[in-house]
Amino acid sequence: MLPAARHQAIVDTVQRERVVRVSDLAQQLGVSLMTVRRDIELLEESGKVERIHGGAKLPGGATTHEPGFELKSTQFPAEKRSIAVEAAGMVHEGMAVGLSAGTTTWALAQELVKGPRITVVTNSVRIADLFHQGAAAGAPFGSTVILIGGERTPSDALVGPIATAALKQLHLDLLFLGVHGMDPDAGFTTPNLLEAETDRAFVAASRKLVVLADHTKWGTQGMSTIAALEEADEVISDAGLSADARRILEESVSRLRIAGQP
Template identity: 50%
Template sequence: MLALQRRALILDLVRRDGAVRVAHLVEQLGVSDMTVRRDLETLARSGSLEKVHGGAVATSTTTTGEEPGFEAKIDLESTAKAAVATAAAGLVKPGGVIALSGGTTAFAVAAGLRHIPGLTVVTNSLPVADLLRGHAEELDAGAPTVLLTGGSPTRSAALVGPLADQAIRSLRVDLLIMGAHGVSERAGVTSPNLAEAQTNRALIDSAEQLAVVADHSKWGVVGLSRFAVLSEIDYFVSDDALGEDARSVLSREVGRLVLADTTSA
């Protein structure tokens, strides 16, 4: 069993039972005590559960109002994030007009767009704009054109607020690729930042199609403010460690569920 699959199973058990013990996981997964403890540490760093003495307890159903910084999130679930980004970039057509939201997964997607010819990218993400503009001189005339919204930066380096919202509402894009702090069946797609949620809503309203990019660790996490319901999503791009319950819900609710292969990331 791959590490990502093992962690997805651990999360399923935690969310079902509310808590797990290391000894039980060792027996059920057939791995060492140290392997289980490393998995729990990784999941705890991503905010998916909370480590306690002898095991872990669920925290993913707790509403979160704290927004992690961009640098704090960039290395979390990096393999899954890379696989998701590659799959999402495959949805983008040459010559199109797309939007990219803030967040580290959207940033990973941007890296895969640099060689798509004739692309126009609208973004409220400072790192995305820096990435695409920084490579423009290295590429030919077909490098993406970048339009950066105004606004005030959040801790995740996304520009939000009335200036950003006004600029976004004047635009129309073919496809919006949007990251998420959390996704759940009841809460939908959420953010811990109220202003960012509002700007994300403006981005959604400007787009013909919506693709949400979120690795398996985002499922079951609920932020303070919802900006989309599952039925609004045309493409939900995640990785192959996503749990069966999540797959069932998303297959029913969204237009198309895309599961990226982490073994090739």
């Protein structure tokens, strides 16, 4: 294969998979690891890919852009619902469950309103309202909802020192964490510094961390890291998650679940 064709194949694979390993590219192209590394260096110089440890990813630095809740709620609703249904099966009567703010955790809350009686701790106004509306509509089970205070972000998360201080007093069985991105180097991230701090307090207060992230979050970096991949006990994603992403996550977290698959 000529270098130009090889370079195009690498770019096509990165655009499709978002993050790829040198070893996988070498096997795919039938060339040495050194050849692939040199190709990636050249492609990085032209801005077509970005080098990371052991591979390459889509170019672009960490983002501080934070879309609003309304926009995010319209993106990949079927995938988010499938993740929510999978996650809801982990919740049992009497649990103390943390739900961070986000549209995937909001989808999970829609399932939990119908589920067993639990104590929910959240920094999401939307999630708290959902449980309140369920109680007002005569939902068969009544869960206790604790809404922590703080400064409100564009994604309707309550964050900052007040939120963090409240979480330091609590002990949760399980945390479902929504994220802006997940990346081999950056881990689980968010564009908002205060939200990252509050989410880290959520993680510290919880016995088990379950990250809910659809496949589009792979290879995306927010400006601030919440946790390394290795800190998650489980990740629940959807069938659109690439094979390479699945391999990396399976090596990093205790368990990777793909919603709808055994």
